[in-house]
Amino acid sequence: MAENLLRKTWANLDSQELRLLLNKRIVGGVGQFDDYESNPNKFYLPLARESCRVALTLKDKRIVAVEPGQAFDKAEWQKIAEEIENSVLVGTPKVGREYSFSGKRVTGSWRGSRSGVQILPPPPEVPKAANIGENPFILSFQSSARRMTCG
Numbered sequence: 001m002a003e004n005l006l007r008k009t010w011a012n013l014d015s016q017e018l019r020l021l022l023n024k025r026i027v028g029g030v031g032q033f034d035d036y037e038s039n040p041n042k043f044y045l046p047l048a049r050e051s052c053r054v055a056l057t058l059k060d061k062r063i064v065a066v067e068p069g070q071a072f073d074k075a076e077w078q079k080i081a082e083e084i085e086n087s088v089l090v091g092t093p094k095v096g097r098e099y100s101f102s103g104k105r106v107t108g109s110w111r112g113s114r115s116g117v118q119i120l121p122p123p124p125e126v127p128k129a130a131n132i133g134e135n136p137f138i139l140s141f142q143s144s145a146r147r148m149t150c151g
Helices: 013-027 074-088
Strands: 042-045 054-059 062-068 095-102 118-119 136-145
Touching: 013 054, 013 062, 013 074
Parallel strands: none
Antiparallel strands: 042 054, 054 062, 095 136, 118 136
């Protein structure tokens, strides 16, 4: 069995956040499956086979293992691991709210069970479209204060 690069201290690391970070840091492709029919739980970054730097093992839409691929770069992985340790895991939880618009009026609310994203109606004092037009609603989401580097 290949080495799992996920550290035990990363137990609370959100799979979606890890996937976004890996997409940003491992350039050269958006990732791909290889022989999806026989192995639908293995996803390769940036590409499969000889271009693969890391292989993600998925279970119930969560990343349960990250294994070195044929083109694995230990120094690159060390930088990614340091960013996870020093930026991603130490962020302060925050709630973001943005107004967005819909062709239909939002009267109720919805919350994603995994993501925590919420769709909420606007406050009563916010203008609404008469019959045709864009109606405002609130998109609420959890986030963390991050010191992620862009380079």
